[in-house]
Amino acid sequence: MAHIELKNITKKFGGHTALTGLNLDIADGEFFVLLGETGAGKTTTLRLIAGLDKPTEGQVFIDGVDVADWGAAERDVALVLQQYSLYPRYTVRQNLEFPLKPKIRRLPDAEIKDRVARAARTLRIEHLLDRKTDRLSGGEMQRVSIGRAIVRKPRVFLMDEPLSALDAKLREALRTELKNLQMQLGATFLFVTHDQIEAMSMGDKVGVLNHGRIIQTGTPHEIYNNPRDTYVASFVGSPPMNLIDGRLVNDRAVMAPINFELPLAGGARTSGATDGRPLVFGIRPEDVYLESGAPIEAQVHDVENHGVEKIVTLRVGETMLRATVPARTDVTIEQPVRFAWNPDKVVLFDKGSGISLRHAG
Numbered sequence: 001m002a003h004i005e006l007k008n009i010t011k012k013f014g015g016h017t018a019l020t021g022l023n024l025d026i027a028d029g030e031f032f033v034l035l036g037e038t039g040a041g042k043t044t045t046l047r048l049i050a051g052l053d054k055p056t057e058g059q060v061f062i063d064g065v066d067v068a069d070w071g072a073a074e075r076d077v078a079l080v081l082q083q084y085s086l087y088p089r090y091t092v093r094q095n096l097e098f099p100l101k102p103k104i105r106r107l108p109d110a111e112i113k114d115r116v117a118r119a120a121r122t123l124r125i126e127h128l129l130d131r132k133t134d135r136l137s138g139g140e141m142q143r144v145s146i147g148r149a150i151v152r153k154p155r156v157f158l159m160d161e162p163l164s165a166l167d168a169k170l171r172e173a174l175r176t177e178l179k180n181l182q183m184q185l186g187a188t189f190l191f192v193t194h195d196q197i198e199a200m201s202m203g204d205k206v207g208v209l210n211h212g213r214i215i216q217t218g219t220p221h222e223i224y225n226n227p228r229d230t231y232v233a234s235f236v237g238s239p240p241m242n243l244i245d246g247r248l249v250n251d252r253a254v255m256a257p258i259n260f261e262l263p264l265a266g267g268a269r270t271s272g273a274t275d276g277r278p279l280v281f282g283i284r285p286e287d288v289y290l291e292s293g294a295p296i297e298a299q300v301h302d303v304e305n306h307g308v309e310k311i312v313t314l315r316v317g318e319t320m321l322r323a324t325v326p327a328r329t330d331v332t333i334e335q336p337v338r339f340a341w342n343p344d345k346v347v348l349f350d351k352g353s354g355i356s357l358r359h360a361g
Protein backbone atom coordinates (compact mmCIF):
# COMPACT_ATOMS: atom_id res chain seq x y z
CA MET A 1 0.00 0.00 0.00
CA ALA A 2 1.12 3.55 -0.35
CA HIS A 3 1.43 7.07 0.85
CA ILE A 4 0.76 9.73 -1.80
CA GLU A 5 1.99 13.28 -1.72
CA LEU A 6 1.39 16.07 -4.20
CA LYS A 7 3.67 19.05 -3.76
CA ASN A 8 2.88 22.42 -5.23
CA ILE A 9 1.29 21.02 -8.40
CA THR A 10 0.30 23.38 -11.16
CA LYS A 11 -1.22 22.08 -14.38
CA LYS A 12 -1.79 24.26 -17.41
CA PHE A 13 -3.53 23.30 -20.64
CA GLY A 14 -2.38 25.97 -23.08
CA GLY A 15 -3.54 29.24 -21.57
CA HIS A 16 -5.90 27.54 -19.11
CA THR A 17 -4.71 26.75 -15.58
CA ALA A 18 -6.54 23.66 -14.30
CA LEU A 19 -4.63 23.27 -11.02
CA THR A 20 -2.79 25.89 -8.98
CA GLY A 21 -0.27 25.20 -6.20
CA LEU A 22 -1.98 21.98 -5.20
CA ASN A 23 -0.73 20.23 -2.06
CA LEU A 24 -2.20 16.92 -0.97
CA ASP A 25 -1.05 14.34 1.55
CA ILE A 26 -2.86 11.02 1.51
CA ALA A 27 -1.80 8.63 4.25
CA ASP A 28 -1.20 4.94 3.70
CA GLY A 29 -4.51 3.09 3.95
CA GLU A 30 -6.59 6.26 3.99
CA PHE A 31 -9.91 6.78 2.19
CA PHE A 32 -9.40 10.29 0.85
CA VAL A 33 -12.20 12.04 -1.04
CA LEU A 34 -11.52 14.93 -3.39
CA LEU A 35 -14.74 16.95 -3.58
CA GLY A 36 -15.35 19.60 -6.20
CA GLU A 37 -17.81 20.94 -8.72
CA THR A 38 -17.55 20.21 -12.41
CA GLY A 39 -14.35 21.64 -13.89
CA ALA A 40 -12.68 21.96 -10.48
CA GLY A 41 -9.73 19.81 -11.59
CA LYS A 42 -10.57 16.41 -10.07
CA THR A 43 -9.92 14.20 -13.10
CA THR A 44 -6.79 16.20 -13.91
CA THR A 45 -5.45 15.43 -10.42
CA LEU A 46 -6.11 11.69 -10.81
CA ARG A 47 -4.47 11.60 -14.24
CA LEU A 48 -1.32 13.22 -12.84
CA ILE A 49 -1.09 10.61 -10.07
CA ALA A 50 -1.80 7.76 -12.47
CA GLY A 51 0.98 8.97 -14.77
CA LEU A 52 -1.33 9.61 -17.74
CA ASP A 53 -0.31 13.26 -17.74
CA LYS A 54 2.58 15.38 -16.43
CA PRO A 55 2.31 18.41 -14.14
CA THR A 56 3.49 21.77 -15.47
CA GLU A 57 5.11 22.39 -12.10
CA GLY A 58 5.43 20.45 -8.85
CA GLN A 59 5.99 16.84 -7.88
CA VAL A 60 4.10 13.63 -7.20
CA PHE A 61 5.54 11.30 -4.58
CA ILE A 62 4.46 7.70 -4.02
CA ASP A 63 5.90 6.28 -0.81
CA GLY A 64 8.34 9.16 -0.67
CA VAL A 65 9.70 8.61 -4.19
CA ASP A 66 9.36 11.29 -6.85
CA VAL A 67 7.66 9.42 -9.70
CA ALA A 68 8.18 12.06 -12.41
CA ASP A 69 10.09 9.62 -14.61
CA TRP A 70 7.78 6.65 -14.01
CA GLY A 71 5.25 5.60 -16.62
CA ALA A 72 1.68 4.67 -15.81
CA ALA A 73 2.45 0.92 -15.59
CA GLU A 74 5.35 1.38 -13.17
CA ARG A 75 3.30 3.46 -10.76
CA ASP A 76 1.14 0.46 -9.94
CA VAL A 77 -2.07 2.42 -9.41
CA ALA A 78 -5.54 1.42 -10.62
CA LEU A 79 -7.93 3.95 -12.07
CA VAL A 80 -11.67 3.23 -12.00
CA LEU A 81 -13.68 5.52 -14.24
CA GLN A 82 -17.26 6.72 -14.30
CA GLN A 83 -17.84 4.98 -17.63
CA TYR A 84 -17.22 1.27 -17.45
CA SER A 85 -14.47 0.22 -19.77
CA LEU A 86 -15.35 -3.46 -20.10
CA TYR A 87 -14.93 -5.70 -23.12
CA PRO A 88 -18.55 -6.31 -24.14
CA ARG A 89 -18.23 -9.61 -25.99
CA TYR A 90 -16.26 -11.25 -23.22
CA THR A 91 -17.51 -12.80 -20.01
CA VAL A 92 -17.09 -11.29 -16.58
CA ARG A 93 -14.41 -13.88 -15.84
CA GLN A 94 -12.45 -12.95 -18.98
CA ASN A 95 -12.75 -9.29 -18.12
CA LEU A 96 -11.35 -9.94 -14.66
CA GLU A 97 -8.52 -12.12 -16.00
CA PHE A 98 -7.47 -9.66 -18.64
CA PRO A 99 -5.36 -7.31 -16.45
CA LEU A 100 -3.49 -10.37 -15.13
CA LYS A 101 -2.46 -11.63 -18.56
CA PRO A 102 -0.07 -9.08 -19.97
CA LYS A 103 2.31 -10.42 -22.60
CA ILE A 104 5.23 -9.97 -20.28
CA ARG A 105 5.31 -11.13 -16.65
CA ARG A 106 2.17 -13.23 -16.93
CA LEU A 107 1.02 -14.70 -13.62
CA PRO A 108 0.72 -18.48 -13.12
CA ASP A 109 -2.76 -19.83 -13.95
CA ALA A 110 -3.47 -20.93 -10.38
CA GLU A 111 -2.71 -17.43 -9.10
CA ILE A 112 -5.00 -15.85 -11.72
CA LYS A 113 -7.81 -18.24 -10.80
CA ASP A 114 -7.38 -17.48 -7.13
CA ARG A 115 -7.37 -13.71 -7.56
CA VAL A 116 -10.45 -13.73 -9.82
CA ALA A 117 -12.33 -15.97 -7.38
CA ARG A 118 -11.45 -13.75 -4.46
CA ALA A 119 -12.42 -10.51 -6.22
CA ALA A 120 -15.71 -12.06 -7.36
CA ARG A 121 -16.51 -13.16 -3.82
CA THR A 122 -15.65 -9.75 -2.37
CA LEU A 123 -17.86 -7.95 -4.89
CA ARG A 124 -20.59 -10.60 -4.86
CA ILE A 125 -20.46 -11.23 -8.60
CA GLU A 126 -19.59 -14.94 -8.45
CA HIS A 127 -22.89 -15.88 -10.05
CA LEU A 128 -22.12 -13.58 -13.00
CA LEU A 129 -18.68 -14.91 -13.88
CA ASP A 130 -19.76 -16.70 -17.05
CA ARG A 131 -22.10 -14.02 -18.32
CA LYS A 132 -21.14 -11.62 -21.11
CA THR A 133 -20.68 -8.12 -19.76
CA ASP A 134 -23.19 -6.54 -22.16
CA ARG A 135 -25.89 -8.51 -20.32
CA LEU A 136 -25.24 -6.80 -17.00
CA SER A 137 -27.02 -3.99 -15.17
CA GLY A 138 -25.20 -0.72 -14.50
CA GLY A 139 -24.46 -1.68 -10.91
CA GLU A 140 -23.13 -5.08 -11.94
CA MET A 141 -20.93 -3.52 -14.62
CA GLN A 142 -19.50 -1.09 -12.13
CA ARG A 143 -18.72 -3.96 -9.76
CA VAL A 144 -16.86 -5.73 -12.55
CA SER A 145 -14.89 -2.52 -13.28
CA ILE A 146 -13.89 -2.35 -9.63
CA GLY A 147 -13.06 -6.06 -9.78
CA ARG A 148 -10.68 -5.42 -12.65
CA ALA A 149 -8.85 -2.98 -10.38
CA ILE A 150 -8.83 -5.28 -7.35
CA VAL A 151 -7.34 -8.34 -9.08
CA ARG A 152 -4.20 -6.39 -9.87
CA LYS A 153 -3.60 -5.66 -6.17
CA PRO A 154 -2.41 -2.15 -6.93
CA ARG A 155 -0.71 0.09 -4.39
CA VAL A 156 -3.35 2.77 -4.83
CA PHE A 157 -6.94 2.92 -6.05
CA LEU A 158 -7.96 6.07 -7.90
CA MET A 159 -11.71 6.34 -8.46
CA ASP A 160 -13.18 8.97 -10.73
CA GLU A 161 -16.87 9.36 -9.79
CA PRO A 162 -17.44 5.60 -10.12
CA LEU A 163 -20.99 5.77 -8.74
CA SER A 164 -22.39 8.85 -10.45
CA ALA A 165 -24.04 6.98 -13.35
CA LEU A 166 -26.02 4.74 -11.02
CA ASP A 167 -29.47 5.33 -9.59
CA ALA A 168 -29.81 6.64 -6.05
CA LYS A 169 -30.51 3.34 -4.33
CA LEU A 170 -27.68 1.46 -5.97
CA ARG A 171 -25.32 4.34 -5.36
CA GLU A 172 -26.06 4.16 -1.67
CA ALA A 173 -25.52 0.39 -1.57
CA LEU A 174 -22.23 0.58 -3.47
CA ARG A 175 -21.07 3.45 -1.26
CA THR A 176 -21.18 1.16 1.74
CA GLU A 177 -19.63 -1.71 -0.20
CA LEU A 178 -16.72 0.38 -1.45
CA LYS A 179 -16.04 1.66 2.02
CA ASN A 180 -16.06 -1.91 3.40
CA LEU A 181 -13.85 -3.05 0.56
CA GLN A 182 -11.31 -0.35 1.31
CA MET A 183 -11.17 -1.32 4.97
CA GLN A 184 -10.90 -5.00 4.08
CA LEU A 185 -8.03 -4.39 1.63
CA GLY A 186 -6.40 -1.77 3.86
CA ALA A 187 -5.69 0.05 0.60
CA THR A 188 -5.09 3.73 -0.09
CA PHE A 189 -8.12 5.14 -1.92
CA LEU A 190 -8.41 8.48 -3.65
CA PHE A 191 -12.06 8.87 -4.53
CA VAL A 192 -13.26 11.81 -6.58
CA THR A 193 -16.81 13.15 -6.53
CA HIS A 194 -18.95 16.25 -6.92
CA ASP A 195 -21.49 14.81 -4.47
CA GLN A 196 -21.01 16.23 -1.00
CA ILE A 197 -23.09 13.50 0.64
CA GLU A 198 -20.86 10.86 -0.92
CA ALA A 199 -17.80 12.75 0.29
CA MET A 200 -19.02 13.21 3.84
CA SER A 201 -20.25 9.65 4.24
CA MET A 202 -17.23 7.86 2.76
CA GLY A 203 -14.13 9.92 3.45
CA ASP A 204 -11.69 9.53 6.33
CA LYS A 205 -10.48 12.86 4.98
CA VAL A 206 -12.03 15.24 2.49
CA GLY A 207 -10.26 17.81 0.33
CA VAL A 208 -12.47 20.53 -1.12
CA LEU A 209 -11.27 21.63 -4.55
CA ASN A 210 -12.53 24.81 -6.19
CA HIS A 211 -11.20 26.24 -9.47
CA GLY A 212 -8.02 24.15 -9.23
CA ARG A 213 -7.20 25.08 -5.65
CA ILE A 214 -7.62 23.10 -2.45
CA ILE A 215 -9.73 25.27 -0.18
CA GLN A 216 -9.79 22.99 2.85
CA THR A 217 -8.66 19.53 3.89
CA GLY A 218 -9.99 17.82 6.99
CA THR A 219 -12.19 15.11 8.43
CA PRO A 220 -15.85 15.30 7.39
CA HIS A 221 -16.55 16.53 10.92
CA GLU A 222 -14.05 19.41 10.61
CA ILE A 223 -15.28 20.40 7.16
CA TYR A 224 -18.90 20.39 8.31
CA ASN A 225 -18.49 22.14 11.66
CA ASN A 226 -15.59 24.42 10.94
CA PRO A 227 -15.69 25.35 7.24
CA ARG A 228 -12.75 27.45 6.14
CA ASP A 229 -14.85 29.85 4.11
CA THR A 230 -18.35 30.61 2.88
CA TYR A 231 -17.76 28.50 -0.25
CA VAL A 232 -17.18 25.34 1.78
CA ALA A 233 -20.00 26.31 4.16
CA SER A 234 -22.52 26.50 1.36
CA PHE A 235 -21.16 23.56 -0.69
CA VAL A 236 -21.23 21.01 2.12
CA GLY A 237 -24.48 20.20 3.92
CA SER A 238 -28.03 19.79 2.71
CA PRO A 239 -29.72 22.16 3.09
CA PRO A 240 -26.58 24.33 3.23
CA MET A 241 -25.48 26.52 6.10
CA ASN A 242 -27.47 29.76 6.47
CA LEU A 243 -25.25 32.74 5.70
CA ILE A 244 -26.56 36.08 6.96
CA ASP A 245 -24.86 39.48 6.61
CA GLY A 246 -24.48 41.45 9.79
CA ARG A 247 -22.22 43.10 12.33
CA LEU A 248 -21.00 42.41 15.81
CA VAL A 249 -22.42 44.87 18.37
CA ASN A 250 -21.90 44.35 22.10
CA ASP A 251 -21.25 40.64 21.68
CA ARG A 252 -24.45 40.14 19.75
CA ALA A 253 -25.03 39.47 16.07
CA VAL A 254 -26.96 42.33 14.47
CA MET A 255 -28.29 41.40 11.05
CA ALA A 256 -28.57 43.68 8.07
CA PRO A 257 -30.50 45.11 6.35
CA ILE A 258 -33.36 44.96 8.85
CA ASN A 259 -32.04 44.91 12.37
CA PHE A 260 -32.69 41.83 14.36
CA GLU A 261 -30.18 40.54 16.80
CA LEU A 262 -29.23 37.21 18.29
CA PRO A 263 -26.74 36.24 20.99
CA LEU A 264 -23.27 34.87 20.29
CA ALA A 265 -21.12 32.58 22.41
CA GLY A 266 -18.38 34.16 24.52
CA GLY A 267 -15.63 33.06 22.13
CA ALA A 268 -16.95 35.08 19.19
CA ARG A 269 -14.91 38.16 20.00
CA THR A 270 -11.64 36.34 20.71
CA SER A 271 -11.39 35.36 17.04
CA GLY A 272 -10.64 38.93 16.01
CA ALA A 273 -14.14 40.30 15.47
CA THR A 274 -14.39 43.93 16.46
CA ASP A 275 -17.56 45.94 16.89
CA GLY A 276 -19.01 47.06 13.61
CA ARG A 277 -16.80 44.88 11.37
CA PRO A 278 -18.90 43.56 8.45
CA LEU A 279 -19.35 39.85 8.91
CA VAL A 280 -21.29 36.93 7.58
CA PHE A 281 -22.88 34.82 10.29
CA GLY A 282 -23.13 31.11 9.47
CA ILE A 283 -25.55 28.77 11.18
CA ARG A 284 -26.58 25.24 10.18
CA PRO A 285 -30.36 24.72 9.75
CA GLU A 286 -30.34 22.09 12.52
CA ASP A 287 -29.04 24.75 14.93
CA VAL A 288 -32.00 27.07 14.34
CA TYR A 289 -34.94 26.37 16.67
CA LEU A 290 -38.59 27.26 16.58
CA GLU A 291 -39.77 28.12 20.09
CA SER A 292 -42.76 30.11 21.24
CA GLY A 293 -40.70 32.14 23.74
CA ALA A 294 -37.76 32.76 21.36
CA PRO A 295 -36.47 36.30 20.71
CA ILE A 296 -37.22 36.88 17.00
CA GLU A 297 -40.43 36.71 15.02
CA ALA A 298 -40.44 35.39 11.46
CA GLN A 299 -42.96 34.31 8.83
CA VAL A 300 -43.02 30.77 7.53
CA HIS A 301 -42.10 31.21 3.87
CA ASP A 302 -41.95 27.57 2.80
CA VAL A 303 -42.17 24.06 4.24
CA GLU A 304 -40.56 20.95 2.74
CA ASN A 305 -41.45 17.55 4.11
CA HIS A 306 -38.54 15.10 4.33
CA GLY A 307 -40.09 12.19 6.21
CA VAL A 308 -38.43 12.31 9.63
CA GLU A 309 -37.96 16.07 9.47
CA LYS A 310 -39.22 19.23 7.84
CA ILE A 311 -37.15 22.01 6.37
CA VAL A 312 -38.82 25.31 7.17
CA THR A 313 -37.76 28.48 5.37
CA LEU A 314 -38.22 31.50 7.64
CA ARG A 315 -38.53 35.09 6.46
CA VAL A 316 -37.49 38.05 8.59
CA GLY A 317 -37.89 41.17 6.49
CA GLU A 318 -35.88 40.30 3.39
CA THR A 319 -33.68 37.76 5.12
CA MET A 320 -34.41 34.08 4.57
CA LEU A 321 -33.09 31.32 6.72
CA ARG A 322 -33.79 27.67 7.00
CA ALA A 323 -34.47 25.52 10.03
CA THR A 324 -34.60 21.74 10.20
CA VAL A 325 -37.36 20.73 12.59
CA PRO A 326 -38.92 17.41 13.63
CA ALA A 327 -41.71 16.21 11.28
CA ARG A 328 -44.30 16.49 14.04
CA THR A 329 -43.77 20.29 14.22
CA ASP A 330 -46.98 21.89 13.00
CA VAL A 331 -46.26 24.83 10.67
CA THR A 332 -48.17 26.38 7.80
CA ILE A 333 -47.09 28.90 5.22
CA GLU A 334 -47.30 32.57 6.28
CA GLN A 335 -47.79 31.56 9.90
CA PRO A 336 -45.83 33.80 12.33
CA VAL A 337 -43.32 31.82 14.40
CA ARG A 338 -40.51 32.68 16.81
CA PHE A 339 -36.99 31.34 16.50
CA ALA A 340 -33.61 31.25 18.16
CA TRP A 341 -30.22 29.75 17.28
CA ASN A 342 -27.60 27.85 19.17
CA PRO A 343 -25.04 30.59 19.90
CA ASP A 344 -22.26 28.00 20.30
CA LYS A 345 -22.68 26.87 16.69
CA VAL A 346 -22.43 30.24 14.94
CA VAL A 347 -19.45 30.58 12.58
CA LEU A 348 -18.19 34.11 11.84
CA PHE A 349 -16.85 34.86 8.36
CA ASP A 350 -15.17 38.03 7.17
CA LYS A 351 -17.57 39.76 4.80
CA GLY A 352 -14.85 40.80 2.34
CA SER A 353 -12.82 37.60 1.98
CA GLY A 354 -15.44 35.07 3.05
CA ILE A 355 -12.84 33.38 5.26
CA SER A 356 -13.85 32.09 8.70
CA LEU A 357 -12.33 34.15 11.50
CA ARG A 358 -11.24 30.86 13.12
CA HIS A 359 -9.12 30.11 10.04
CA ALA A 360 -7.83 33.64 9.42
CA GLY A 361 -4.25 34.62 10.15
Ligand SMILES: Nc1ncnc2c1ncn2[C@@H]1O[C@H](COP(=O)(O)OP(=O)(O)OP(=O)(O)O)[C@@H](O)[C@H]1O
Binds near residue numbers: 018037040045
Ligand atom coordinates in the same frame (compact mmCIF):
# COMPACT_ATOMS: atom_id res chain seq x y z
N1 LIG B 1 -6.79 17.98 -22.12
C1 LIG B 1 -7.30 19.17 -21.78
N2 LIG B 1 -7.14 20.26 -22.56
C2 LIG B 1 -7.62 21.47 -22.20
N3 LIG B 1 -8.30 21.70 -21.07
C3 LIG B 1 -8.51 20.67 -20.24
C4 LIG B 1 -8.03 19.35 -20.56
N4 LIG B 1 -8.38 18.53 -19.53
C5 LIG B 1 -9.07 19.29 -18.65
N5 LIG B 1 -9.14 20.57 -19.06
C6 LIG B 1 -9.77 21.70 -18.35
O1 LIG B 1 -9.27 21.72 -17.01
C7 LIG B 1 -10.30 21.99 -16.08
C8 LIG B 1 -10.40 20.86 -15.08
O2 LIG B 1 -10.88 19.70 -15.74
P1 LIG B 1 -11.16 18.33 -14.99
O3 LIG B 1 -11.56 17.35 -16.03
O4 LIG B 1 -10.01 17.99 -14.14
O5 LIG B 1 -12.40 18.71 -14.08
P2 LIG B 1 -13.28 17.79 -13.14
O6 LIG B 1 -13.21 18.37 -11.77
O7 LIG B 1 -12.88 16.37 -13.31
O8 LIG B 1 -14.76 18.03 -13.70
P3 LIG B 1 -16.00 17.01 -13.88
O9 LIG B 1 -16.67 16.94 -12.53
O10 LIG B 1 -16.86 17.69 -14.88
O11 LIG B 1 -15.47 15.69 -14.34
C9 LIG B 1 -11.57 22.20 -16.89
O12 LIG B 1 -11.75 23.58 -17.05
C10 LIG B 1 -11.27 21.51 -18.20
O13 LIG B 1 -11.96 22.10 -19.27
Ligand SMILES: [Mg+2]
Binds near residue numbers: 042043044160
Ligand atom coordinates in the same frame (compact mmCIF):
# COMPACT_ATOMS: atom_id res chain seq x y z
MG1 LIG C 1 -13.86 14.67 -14.03
